[in-house]
Amino acid sequence: MLIRCGYDIRFETETKTAMMAMLSLHPSRHQDLRSPQRLLAEPDIPLYHFEDGFGNIATRLTVPPGGVTLSCDFIIEDNGEPDMRPGNAPQMAVEDLPDFVMPFLLASRYCETDRLMDVAWSNFGHHLSARDRVDAIVDFVHDHIEFGYHHARPDKTAWNGYQERQGVCRDFAHFAITLCRCMNIPARYCTGYLGDIGVPPVDAPMDFSAWFDVYIDGSWYTHDARHNKPRIGRVLMARGRDATDVALTTAFGQAELKRFDVYAAEVESTERA
Structure with a gap:
């Protein structure tokens, strides 16, 4: 399967402003x-890429x-397979977990494990089993939160999502991640492209x-947790403890978002695309 992905994002500023993008x-x-991936800027300004502490390209x-x-x-090639499910093995004890997953058991900016421990x-x-716990958590979060773009706000945490029962995909992820960490299951936040591939198209702008x-x-x-079903065609951009680590853009000063177009759709060939 071939997927064409991309974006066109416009910021306007009055003075020069430092920015970091993910x-x-x-x-x-x-x-x-299957085709070059180049981040372009108009006007043509210097762009400096580096690898952050989670292995993402910033x-x-x-x-x-x-x-x-x-x-x-x-254009990227994908195997077209749905998200893989884990086996039903007993949950690993914390003392047996490898060192590199330990940060994904801890509280973070948007994932307050202390507030949701009793709920979990x-x-x-x-x-x-860990699989049954995660399945139950995903079902719970999916049913608990009402999705809507008008519910988005940048300071909403997992605890806020639990109380308000409204949010966008990042709020579903934060809530589910927090509940998993409360149950001693390491969980990390991911962001990327997910087009309407293999599912009925949604009549709304893509994000x-x-x-x-x-x-x-x-x-x-x-x-x-938002869709609560295995999907095909995920294209990963970045992952971290929560949205703090993978913010799409961070402006160190004034910068107003004026245009935000994102797309991801299956194509037949690189030539046709």
């Missing part, structure tokens, strides 16, 4: 590229007075999507 494909998907730039348009367009154990403590991975029986497995 808009590049994750290195784990580079081998799947970009630094200085937006000139007036603003900048950031764009990208590429009272609802999911009776499940014995980047958020989902999460859980560490079960020695491997990471993808889950999606």
